[in-house]
Amino acid sequence: MLQKFTETARPEQGPPRLAALRAQFDAARIDGVIVPRTDAHQGEYVAPRDDRLAWLTGFTGSAGYCVALRDAAGVFVDGRYRVQVKSQVADVFTPVDWPETGLAAWISDKLPDGGVVGIDPWLFSVDQMRSLRADLTGVSLRFTENLVDRIWQDQPAPPMGTVFAQDVALAGEPHGDKIDRLARDLGASSCVITLPDSIAWLLNIRGSDIAHNPVPHGFALLNADGTVELFMADEKLADLGDHLGDRVSVLPPEGFLAAIATLQGPVRIDPATCPVAVADALQGVEIVEAPDPCLLPKACKNEAELAGARAAHLRDGAAMVRFLAWLDAQPAGSYTEIDVVERLEAERRATNALRDISFETISGAGSNGAIVHYRVTERTNRQVNAGELLLVDSGGQYVDGTTDITRTIAIGQPGDEEREAFTRVLKGMIALSRLRFPAGLAGRDIDVLARAALWEVGLDYGHGTGHGVGAYLSVHEGPARIARTGTVPFAPGMILSNEPGFYREGAYGIRIENLIAVEHASPVAGQTVPAMYRFETLTWVPIDRRLIVPDLLTAQERDWLNAYHGDVLARIGDLVDGSVAGWLHAACAPL
Template sequence: MFEAKFQSFADAEHGGEAGVRLKALRARLAELGLDGFIVPRADEHQNEYVAPCSERLAWLTGFSGSAGLAIVLKKEAAIFVDGRYVLQVKEEIDAKLFSPQELAATPPTRWLAERVQKGARIGYDPFVHTNRQIDAFAKALGVKRAELVPVQPNPVDEIWKDRPAPPLGAVRLHPARLAGKGVAEKLAELRRGFDGANALLLSDPHSIAWTFNIRGSDVAHTPIALAFALIPARGAPTLYLDGRKIRGEARETLEKVLEIAPAHNLRRDLEALGEKKKIVLFDQATAPVLLVEALREAGGKPRLVEDPAALPKAIKNVRELAGMRIAHVRDGLALTRFLAWFEKEALEGELTEIGAAQALETFRRESGLLRDISFPTISAFGPHAAIPHYRVTERSNLKIQHGVYLVDSGGQYLDGTTDVTRTVAVGYAARPLREHFTRVLKGHIAIARAVFPKGVTGAQLDAMARRPLWEAGLDFDHGVGHGVGAYLSVHEGPQRIARMGHTPLEPGMILSNEPGYYRAGEYGIRLENLIIVEAREIKGAERDMLGFETITLAPFDLNLVEPALLAPEEVDWLNAYHARVRNTLSPLADSETRSWLKKATKRLPL
């Protein structure tokens, strides 16, 4: 049963099923008078993880990645993915049916504009696209005087005869001892940013979970309930969702502060606000075109803004931070037990990528507190480790032998979310590999030790992690760090450490620190801990200063470290970190793990 998690959608597409589905979609488009249709990998909330009923792109094409888009025309079709999935998409789809395209090199708007005929009609489902997305397509098609046509129901849904039903995961209250703030306080905070608007529509389920102190189970890996919420400037908010999800104490408690309504009431309620010429705030990153235009067409004034809940959600309070620290001790113990086990098992030559991922999840589950893994485990040996977002399947599953193994994984616990990556050697590590590993480690340490003035953004810190690699003519193509939620999404904005990370870092924000290096066809290296932005007291400082507290606890593989490349202050940091890992985890570990941990965290000489 566990191994089914690693079975890609494409593995079930043999026998020409994708071709049958593509033919059926084209036939339906012809009936609708459409010349093409846009199929995003998205639900009505633009979630990273979607319910099975929203996996339209995977069902149609076989591609199982977490981001992508297909365009189907009468005579050709293409699928667009970012750099993470360039190799994966070629393995999963039939290139005779869908031409794989990299987003950066070939934007879908340009591809479509180059192929449409004058007056063509291209359909889209307005419930799974945002205004920003559709505006970009409309601008590109305008040159050819082609038309974008909103279509409902979704033609893919019409031909998907065994499409799963929408999820009915139970809504639960998130304990006050972990949430740290009450609903009333959060609503007041959001309303302070209304700037004359009459209401706010929350369309991101993560923001709804945070605002109303609830969690759900509608999608894998992230504890959210699929819902919308309308918050008026005055009066009780309305939560729109299938009422079967919320019962008992959760319903009784929530009905004291809000109204619960069926999801299909939302459009009607927005139209009623429109008829009164009301101003409603919409999250420009997640609000469906369908809802924005419903208000506009009724006479209302939609205002597209950044989600007002995103920033306060990102700045964790004292109780959220305390929970995250506790979760990381628990998770660090599980990962350390796995690393000790792995060192013995890998040398036997029979362990596979799937077997290693299974074992790590088992170690996490033995705590009795794991709710879910926080994302599909990246369990990658050798050349697979050079694919930053590799996802093992039954077909790709390698045996782990002498070389490099990378494992990027995390857990969802009631008190916190974890995300950690370790790269370890199996057998002897040659000097070039050790040098590459150590340069990545130097970049990791640079971020961990960073001290910076308040107001600095992640974009300004990004180069610190890259400098040791740049000095050797090397680099990596992903960001240094992303935001992380507190028992919410493992990928949270707006904070990040990346070239495009323009949000100032604030105390209480949690980010990943994960520089890497990837040698295609050979190996990959990534070293990831989670860090909390914290205030720093510096004697004589003329500005408010910030730094990072590292909360992930697990040893780095000293067999891959080239000590001569480390500066004394870097050795000091590594020794201090390993001492903290050892002192925190050893009292909680079994004797065998404790013995291994002592060796794995031995002190490096200066």
């Protein structure tokens, strides 16, 4: 549970590791290799054993690639990581803006016709492989064993975390009913499932193979006859008892490829998450391509899961309020970014309900706050000084829900530029919080509302506005998101983040984040749209009023903020006492 502040790799380790990787090219008959940040399960989060991109390059972001050729090595990162990557990789690696520059275009430009690039077929999905092959010019791909694993002498062992049952009272539906519901509409005789959170949700189990995400590693076949074959190590399941029942067969994971090779078909795969190695094992079998059948049902939380999320957010909100009250009482310059992380985790642990943090806390002061996914280490740790902004993005894993909240705090007197930027970010967050919208809209249809106030003065941010959040599962969950690329329509029960921001490189970072849930909106007089949705706010923690320029808010925005703070006081007030209660009353005073 305790956050670690060590680094996976230091920049100076990059050159010898890159040289060792290149030394493997001749034997593999390749001119380069692609190293993604993913594993055989194709989820966002990886175990230490699979964190090959970080080990090779030093870059610790949650998405990206390294393309290592004989005389060039690019590290491809999106807008969240363009500041971070500069400080984490040695100069033998060239940061590349991705997806503006695609892997295929960069490789085709760097390699002559006839060049060959190696990939591990377990680490690329069917969709990724098709895109690469279609876009490469004069260059071919070759499947190889994983060359990073060959040179990584002290590579950690595969995770073998204990699996435990998620109580049906919290899950809201027995796993047998989930299996039946999905099997009825499978459209195939069997379906391959590789995503750890999909398997966990389907079978009402949780695990501990990934730090901060309660999921187990394994593979599954969901069959149209209402049975499931679970390919997972027996020793992980020792504490489950008879939870799985006789409809779930447990088989050794090393037999997964051989088992799917015997299927008669048709077999359903999700090309976005099915590894190429799996698709190749199905050669000669009829394949049906469709999304992972767990994705949408998992995202649309039932009433039990929503009730759990509400309870978790009240508990977590009280911990955040105690933390913020402590922070305001500390003299500027008397504590560090690590002190902030440790104090916040201590407040969450004091609830006696915390199972884990939901991700490594982002505690960025001053210029470190401009690194969107900054993770403080012993090397980067610094004091939090007067006149700075402190960005704290954190969350907790509770058995009844997953939380994720960001607050930006003024340390001392904030500057006018920072206050205006903060207020414009706040306007975007309020715009989404107040929104009523027709059923059928997706993230790309509303993302603009979070950015409009920033666009008015030529500002923007380089990340999406919101991601899905699981029910005591992954803090980042698909398929819906609030972003220009979000195409999955919103549906009731989806929990999403609402987190616009602004970042001035070298100076400060601002982000304000609440979690929200999609719900039906009551009809209004004269309504002609058949169905309308709105967002229920789940997060109840004060927003720093010292950073707000009141004259930039409209009357409706001011009313929303005052009502929000009134609700925070009403919901959290009885959960804190003493000086913390006094701090909360002051923090929630009307603007």
